[in-house]
Amino acid sequence: MTPQNANVFVGKLGDILEKAIDKPLGYAINWGRIWSLWPVHIETACCSVEFGAASSPRYDVERFGIIEAFGSLRQCDLIVVQGTITRKMAPRLRLVYDQMPEPKYVIAMGACAITGGLYFDSYNVLPGIDGVLPVDVYVPGCPPRPETLIQGCMLLQEKIKRMKARKYV
Amino acid sequence: MNKELPPGLALQKVDERIMTLNVGPQHPGSGHMRIIVQIDGDFIVACDPDPGYVHRGEEKMAEYRNYITNIPHLERPVIHDSCNVLYPYVLGVEELLGIEVPERAKYIRVIASELNRCVYTMYWLAIYGIFLGHSTMFMWPAGDRELLIDLLEKMTGARVTHAHFVPGGVRNDLPPNFEDVCLRQVNYFEKRIKEYAAVFYDNPILIARTANTGVLSREDAIRLGTTGSVLRASGVDYDLRKKEPYDVYDELDFQTNVLKEGDSYARSKIPWLDMMESCRIIRHALQKMPKSGSVRVKLKPNPKGKGLDSVYKRVESGRGSLGCYIVSDGKPEPYRVKLSVGSFRNLIALPYLLKGEKLGNMPSVYWSLNYWPVEADR
Amino acid sequence: MSSDSDNEQIETVSDAEPVSAKVTPEKEIELPKFEKGLADRIVEKFGTRIKVAFVKPDRVRINVGKDDVKEVAGFLRDVLNFDHAESVSGVDYPQDKEIEVVYHLGSYTDPSLSRQILVLATRAQREENPIPGNDATKLPSLREIFYSVEFHEREIFEMFGVYFQGHPDNRRLLLPEDWADLPPLRKDFAIKGR
Numbered sequence: 055m056t057p058q059n060a061n062v063f064v065g066k067l068g069d070i071l072e073k074a075i076d077k078p079l080g081y082a083i084n085w086g087r088i089w090s091l092w093p094v095h096i097e098t099a100c101c102s103v104e105f106g107a108a109s110s111p112r113y114d115v116e117r118f119g120i121i122e123a124f125g126s127l128r129q130c131d132l133i134v135v136q137g138t139i140t141r142k143m144a145p146r147l148r149l150v151y152d153q154m155p156e157p158k159y160v161i162a163m164g165a166c167a168i169t170g171g172l173y174f175d176s177y178n179v180l181p182g183i184d185g186v187l188p189v190d191v192y193v194p195g196c197p198p199r200p201e202t203l204i205q206g207c208m209l210l211q212e213k214i215k216r217m218k219a220r221k222y223v
Numbered sequence: 224m225n226k227e228l229p230p231g232l233a234l235q236k237v238d239e240r241i242m243t244l245n246v247g248p249q250h251p252g253s254g255h256m257r258i259i260v261q262i263d264g265d266f267i268v269a270c271d272p273d274p275g276y277v278h279r280g281e282e283k284m285a286e287y288r289n290y291i292t293n294i295p296h297l298e299r300p301v302i303h304d305s306c307n308v309l310y311p312y313v314l315g316v317e318e319l320l321g322i323e324v325p326e327r328a329k330y331i332r333v334i335a336s337e338l339n340r341c342v343y344t345m346y347w348l349a350i351y352g353i354f355l356g357h358s359t360m361f362m363w364p365a366g367d368r369e370l371l372i373d374l375l376e377k378m379t380g381a382r383v384t385h386a387h388f389v390p391g392g393v394r395n396d397l398p399p400n401f402e403d404v405c406l407r408q409v410n411y412f413e414k415r416i417k418e419y420a421a422v423f424y425d426n427p428i429l430i431a432r433t434a435n436t437g438v439l440s441r442e443d444a445i446r447l448g449t450t451g452s453v454l455r456a457s458g459v460d461y462d463l464r465k466k467e468p469y470d471v472y473d474e475l476d477f478q479t480n481v482l483k484e485g486d487s488y489a490r491s492k493i494p495w496l497d498m499m500e501s502c503r504i505i506r507h508a509l510q511k512m513p514k515s516g517s518v519r520v521k522l523k524p525n526p527k528g529k530g531l532d533s534v535y536k537r538v539e540s541g542r543g544s545l546g547c548y549i550v551s552d553g554k555p556e557p558y559r560v561k562l563s564v565g566s567f568r569n570l571i572a573l574p575y576l577l578k579g580e581k582l583g584n585m586p587s588v589y590w591s592l593n594y595w596p597v598e599a600d601r
Numbered sequence: 602m603s604s605d606s607d608n609e610q611i612e613t614v615s616d617a618e619p620v621s622a623k624v625t626p627e628k629e630i631e632l633p634k635f636e637k638g639l640a641d642r643i644v645e646k647f648g649t650r651i652k653v654a655f656v657k658p659d660r661v662r663i664n665v666g667k668d669d670v671k672e673v674a675g676f677l678r679d680v681l682n683f684d685h686a687e688s689v690s691g692v693d694y695p696q697d698k699e700i701e702v703v704y705h706l707g708s709y710t711d712p713s714l715s716r717q718i719l720v721l722a723t724r725a726q727r728e729e730n731p732i733p734g735n736d737a738t739k740l741p742s743l744r745e746i747f748y749s750v751e752f753h754e755r756e757i758f759e760m761f762g763v764y765f766q767g768h769p770d771n772r773r774l775l776l777p778e779d780w781a782d783l784p785p786l787r788k789d790f791a792i793k794g795r
Binding site: 094095096097098099100102103104106107109110111112123127138140142143146150172173175176177178179196197199 | 249250255295301346384597
């Protein structure tokens with residue numbers, strides 16, 4: 055057996071294993087992902103005020119399994135885009151996203167991150183982040199109340215529950 | 224060295240001891256901006272702030288909207304201090320149109336703006352706590368500020384983006400029974416923030432980390448044109464509420480806080496002392512406020528300035544002097560709106576403060592400038 | 602589109618002149634005393650090289666040619682005790698073919714000036730097709746006199762294309778690194794859909 059053949063064989067074996075694992079273990083794997091979502095610490099605009107308020111004692115997003123924003127993006131699997139993305143920020147945002155390990159999820163928070171919001175006609179603001187990142191959940195508002203953000207996070211958890219775990223195993 | 228390369232690509236000979244470090248925009252100690260620092264070992268030898276990650280062109284867009292539709296727009300730079308950031312614009316438009324504001328509206332404005340100053344400062348303090356790794360100091364202010372947000376929500380209908388000030392007064396009168404609730408909550412709030420001394424301001428660890436770091440002398444503070452808490456921490460007694468009283472600040476009883484040290488500790492203490500003064504102002508304003516009366520002068524739809532005119536108004540916001548320069552040319556839209564914000568003016572001090580500091584002191588020095596990047600970039 | 606807006610602006614200017622002509626005689630009656638004295642001291646020193654545009658309560662505005670701006674600013678700092686610049690704004694006047702740069706000066710050290718803002722305005726030539734840094738839109742930098750204008754002048758450079766001669770650090774500040782369009786706060790830069 056040549057090395058090339060061996061590689062193909064191992065790859066096929068991996069595919070078969072993934073398929074076999076997904077049915078019985080997929081639910082358990084996703085369950086683990088749901089309750090420890092680590093948001094990456096990146097602020098892009100003024101919605102970060104309400105993101106901070108969501109971690110405060112009154113709203114306490116941590117009780118739903120969303121842990122406070124964390125510094126090292128190598129350990130994060132959630133990126134909450136907190137508001138306006140300017141043309142200067144967009145490449146950096148993509149760079150941050152690319153460095154995060156799979157699986158990773160994106161929440162677009164605030165009207166600016168969804169469509170550009172109040173800044174729809176500004177020269178330096180992107181009309182929504184759809185062109186930069188694949189968004190999982192949109193949280194509308196300008197800025198969204200912390201309750202809205204928490205609901206968005208719970209919708210994301212619902213979504214993860216129904217996702218296939220196989221893709222990232 | 225290959226001389227044919229364009230200058231941007233040519234390898235530059237760097238002193239091997241000096242390392243260039245990009246801090247931010249994704250960094251827990253940078254906020255929405257990038258700070259490029261050069262370090263020699265652990266000491267910062269040069270620093271170059273690189274703002275502009277939230278530059279949204281507010282000033283350009285204000286030229287395309289009329290005077291009233293600019294209101295929700297121009298409060299977005301600092302949403303948690305939105306009454307104060309809107310204040311100079313509203314005062315400026317009133318001067319352009321020649322409107323006199325009812326007495327009760329002036330008091331409501333002062334109360335709203337002081338409540339907002341506390342809300343802003345509490346958020347700033349929470350982030351300062353987290354920058355220093357002091358989790359209690361994140362949780363306490365972030366929880367206590369909700370009290371005042373509740374008050375503002377009762378008053379204006381929104382948590383942070385109030386759009387409450389309009390040329391000619393305020394949008395709504397106070398809700399029924401507001402004075403009593405406000406007094407009770409402000410008294411409780413003042414009691415709470417006094418407890419912060421024990422856990423934060425008298426904490427020897429905080430003092431060890433912030434005292435004598437990033438010292439700004441009085442001469443430098445004046446020369447660099449800094450403002451707000453940075454200026455008052457360096458021993459210059461300059462508070463626009465006293466020096467150029469707008470609305471009814473000249474009738475209210477309060478004092479300004481000045482410290483002489485000019486280090487990070489003094490800069491972080493001034494906003495906390497200011498909050499206690501804000502509580503005094505609110506109590507006094509509630510007492511002196513006329514119990515009834517109009518709160519808003521009706522304007523003609525689509526107001527216009529009178530010919531070519533310009534006005535520069537300034538107020539004391541949570542981050543210092545906040546000026547608004549409006550040029551009108553007689554059309555319904557302003558010809559030019561410029562916000563001269565405290566954050567942008569204080570940013571110039573950062574390279575001076577960081578030079579010679581240790582890298583570990585960078586977050587505490589940076590955030591003690593009372594800096595809000597979204598406002599600086601506009 | 603551009604011709605329309607030009608016409609409108611010309612109209613408004615012609616509208617503005619009679620209004621200001623009406624207002625000025627009223628103003629002379631109620632000129633505030635201290636501010637008038639301040640303006641008189643500057644006029645006494647520089648005579649016809651400067652023009653006092655208005656004297657309002659707490660605000661005095663002086664228009665200066667670009668050759669004299671450094672000298673006037675030095676006088677304001679050394680003799681009149683204005684020690685910092687609060688704000689530097691640019692205003693674009695396409696119909697005059699000029700860009701105005703407005704310095705708002707204040708004072709921390711002199712208690713009598715703590716309410717005062719002195720507005721120092723100067724104008725630079727405006728180019729139809731700007732090449733920021735390499736055309737005639739240039740002004741002397743005031744950084745040597747008022748240190749606090751450093752970042753403000755960098756902002757004006759990128760937003761209006763006004764190059765400040767003598768500024769040590771004429772780089773971009775807020776705009777993206779790859780910005781290749783017109784300086785955005787000029788009036789001929791149109792934003793989306795407007």
